Structures are given as structure tokens and as C-alpha cells.
Amino acid sequence: MDQFTLYEQILGLSPPWFVSNVELDKDLGEVEVQVGLDRDAILTCPRCGRNCPGYDSRERRWRHLDTCQFRTQVVAQVPRVQCPEHGCLTISVPWAEQKSRYTLLFEAFVISWLRVASISAVSKQLRLSWTAIDNIMERAVQRGLANSPERDIVRLAVDETSFRKGHDYVTIVSNSQGHVLAVEDGRSSDSLGRFYATLDEQRKRSITSISMDMSPAYQKATFEHIENAHRKIAFDHFHVAQMLTRALDMTRKADMAKADRSMRKGIHQSRYTWLRHRDSLDLQQVQQMRQLSEDLKDTGLVWYLKEKARDIWQGYRVKGARVAWQEWIQMARVTKVRALTSAADQIEIKLFGILNAMRFKASNGLAEAINGQVRALKVRARGFRSKERFKRAILFHYGGLPMAPDPHK
Ligand SMILES: [Zn+2]
Numbered sequence: 502m503d504q505f506t507l508y509e510q511i512l513g514l515s516p517p518w519f520v521s522n523v524e525l526d527k528d529l530g531e532v533e534v535q536v537g538l539d540r541d542a543i544l545t546c547p548r549c550g551r552n553c554p555g556y557d558s559r560e561r562r563w564r565h566l567d568t569c570q571f572r573t574q575v576v577a578q579v580p581r582v583q584c585p586e587h588g589c590l591t592i593s594v595p596w597a598e599q600k601s602r603y604t605l606l607f608e609a610f611v612i613s614w615l616r617v618a619s620i621s622a623v624s625k626q627l628r629l630s631w632t633a634i635d636n637i638m639e640r641a642v643q644r645g646l647a648n649s650p651e652r653d654i655v656r657l658a659v660d661e662t663s664f665r666k667g668h669d670y671v672t673i674v675s676n677s678q679g680h681v682l683a684v685e686d687g688r689s690s691d692s693l694g695r696f697y698a699t700l701d702e703q704r705k706r707s708i709t710s711i712s713m714d715m716s717p718a719y720q721k722a723t724f725e726h727i728e729n730a731h732r733k734i735a736f737d738h739f740h741v742a743q744m745l746t747r748a749l750d751m752t753r754k755a756d757m758a759k760a761d762r763s764m765r766k767g768i769h770q771s772r773y774t775w776l777r778h779r780d781s782l783d784l785q786q787v788q789q790m791r792q793l794s795e796d797l798k799d800t801g802l803v804w805y806l807k808e809k810a811r812d813i814w815q816g817y818r819v820k821g822a823r824v825a826w827q828e829w830i831q832m833a834r835v836t837k838v839r840a841l842t843s844a845a846d847q848i849e850i851k852l853f854g855i856l857n858a859m860r861f862k863a864s865n866g867l868a869e870a871i872n873g874q875v876r877a878l879k880v881r882a883r884g885f886r887s888k889e890r891f892k893r894a895i896l897f898h899y900g901g902l903p904m905a906p907d908p909h910k
Contacts, residue, residue, distance in 0.1 A: 517542035536577040546584035553582035645902025658868035661688035680901035690721040697726035735858035748840035
């Protein structure tokens with residue numbers, strides 16, 4: 502096999518394309534592969550595919566996978582055609598996408614590296630600028646989205662994450678496979694609304710559950726866009742537990758302020774004990790709580806009801822759950838502990854979503870896991886220079902998208 506044929510095979514070329522020359526420039530450390538086109542090749546418009554007369558040609562270059570240690574460039578005179586409908590356009594070449602400065606194989610190679618290594622590592626290893634990598638990622642995500650128009654949206658989860666610490670949020674929508682479907686600016690009702698607006702009616706109807714936190718924004722969007730939203734919105738136990746943990750903490754602090762000075766240290770030291778599940782307490786902790794309950798009556802009550810809420814969640818599926826929660830709400834109100842009665846009010850308003858979550862066994866767990874991965878991504882990238890890059894990176898890494906170009910299509 503001569504080297505021309507070798508490169509034709511490497512590049513996957515077939516007639517009318519052929520390798521016309523291969524040159525090694527040792528000083529530059531570069532291999533240049535010249536690709537030619539048969540003189541009588543039929544030229545087609547890249548938009549509509551109709552045969553068109555040639556107009557002129559332009560030299561174009563693409564970076565390809567290195568040949569040993571040598572950076573390799575593909576060079577070709579690419580004809581432009583004059584399409585009666587689309588005007589003067591450069592024809593498509595089989596080794597690269599339109600407007601890309603890299604061959605398909607090179608892009609596929611970069612994508613596979615980016616999946617496992619940081620942008621800075623890839624930049625250094627492959628001698629590519631950040632902007633070049635960013636362009637490859639952008640095309641990869643767009644290709645992935647175009648290749649998978651019908652992704653699973655039966656069971657959704659919505660969550661927010663911050664782009665920069667403390668402000669500037671994005672909303673992440675994911676499915677039950679743990680794939681990110683969309684990343685939208687902000688965490689308002691409009692943020693989620695924009696995602697819903699991309700779905701047609703049939704797709705919207707196919708959604709059976711949407712797991713979310715208890716803040717009103719995502720609920721509002723869901724009620725506005727999704728039919729029978731009150732049967733689909735689900736509040737995970739995690740969010741209920743979080744609310745009760747906050748109530749417990751507030752009550753303990755209020756109790757501590759009222760308690761005798763000599764007691765305060767002990768109360769403060771017990772702060773984590775109260776948050777634990779009763780089955781995970783050791784004897785010493787039980788005794789500590791018993792002693793403290795004498796002085797921390799309210800804290801004891803809130804703790805008891807927090808445990809009771811867990812029992813309801815674990816003990817019922819559908820039948821009896823509503824009544825059990827209603828009893829719980831009454832009990833919480835009787836205590837007259839401020840933090841607890843306001844939690845009870847919230848639970849009463851949100852009961853439909855709590856019951857839905859119990860019915861579906863829906864969980865925001867996957868969304869929370871994605872959120873954790875996104876935080877790790879931010880740390881690894883040492884921050885993103887723009888929100889668009891951040892959003893793209895989330896889709897690139899967690900979108901489950903088929904992003905690699907297919908050199909043999
Ligand atoms: Zn055309």
C-alpha cells in the first residue's frame with residue numbers, strides 16, 4: 502500500500518475524492534495531506550442536494566489526528582456551486598462538517614477526551630485553544646440534540662443550581678435515566694416555562710410526574726403548562742424532611758434562649774443528636790435527649806413529630822396516607838410551637854404533591870445527584886468564564902447525548 506492509499510483509508514475517502522499528495526515538513530513538525538477531487542465529479546448544493554454548476558473553489562484546511570508525533574492537516578481546494586435556489590455555497594466534504602476546521606475523526610477524538618479530562622488538560626495535550634475546544638463542544642451538543650429529538654420525558658425532575666456562588670442560577674431538567682434534558686437561565690417560573698414551551702401537546706401529555714422542591718416557582722410553571730398538574734407534581738420526602746429539620750433547629754434555638762445559662766452548653770452540644778433518626782441513636786444519646794427534654798419541651802415535641810412524619814412516609818403507599826397526614830397536621834397544630842405549626846400549614850397546602858410522590862415513589866434523588874456532579878464539574882473547571890459555557894458543559898457531560906460525529910454516515 503502506498504502512502505496515498507493509506508491516507509485515503511485513514512480519512513475514509515472514496516471517489517471522486519482522492520489523496521493527491523502527502524508532505525512532511527520536519528521543521529514545522531507537520532504532515533500535510535492534499536486531497537483532490539475528480540475533474541468531472543458531479544457537484545451538489547449542500548442545502549438541497551440538487552446538481553449544480555461549479556462556480557469557483559477555495560483552499561480549506563482541517564486539523565486531523567496526529568500522524569505519530571506530527572500534527573496533521575488535510576488541505577483541499579473545495580468547489581463552490583451556484584444553486585439557483587440557495588446561491589453560492591461551498592460543497593460538503595465527507596471528512597468534515599460544514600464550517601468546522603477539524604475532521605470528523607479529530608472532533609470525535611477531542612469529544613472522547615473531554616468526557617474524561619478537564620478542558621485545560623485537553624488543551625495542553627492536543628495543542629488546542631480554549632476557544633477551539635469550546636467550538637467543538639458546542640457543535641457536539643448541537644449534534645447530540647439534533648440526533649435525539651425524542652428523549653424520554655415520562656418522569657421528570659427539576660432542580661436549581663448556582664452558576665456563581667450565591668447568585669445567578671440555572672434550572673436543570675432531567676429524566677428518570679438521570680440525563681439532563683435542558684438547562685435554562687434563572688430559577689423562576691419562566692425558567693421552567695421555557696422548557697415546557699419546547700414540547701408539543703402530545704409530549705406534554707406523556708409526562709406522568711415532575712419531581713421538584715417546594716418553592717412556588719416551578720409549581721406555577723407546571724400549573725400553567727401541564728394538564729392535570731395537580732396529579733403530576735411530586736414533592737420528595739427529602740424536601741419535607743428538610744423543612745422539619747429547619748423547624749427543629751429553630752425550636753431548639755428558641756428553647757435555648759429561654760433556658761438557664763448553665764444548660765446552654767449542653768443544649769448546643771446536642772444539636773446534631775436531634776437531627777438523627779431515632780433508630781440510629783446510642784444509649785448515651787437517648788439519655789442525653791431524655792434529660793434535655795425536661796427543659797426543651799418544644800424541641801422534644803418537634804423531634805417526635807419529625808420522626809412521626811418519617812413513619813408515615815415509610816409506612817403507607819397510597820391507602821391511608823392522606824388520613825395519616827391530616828392527623829399529623831392536627832397534632833402539629835395542637836403543639837402551638839410556631840415553627841411546627843407553620844410547617845404543618847405548608848404540608849397541608851402541599852399535601853397533593855406529597856401524596857403524588859408517595860404514589861409514584863417519585864424521587865428527586867437523581868436530580869440531586871446531578872446537582873452534586875454539576876458542583877464537582879464547576880470545581881474541576883475552576884469556574885466557567887461564561888454562563889453559556891457552563892450550561893453547555895452540563896449538557897455535554899450529563900445530557901446522555903450521542904455527540905460524536907459519524908465519519909461513515
Ligand atoms: Zn440548493
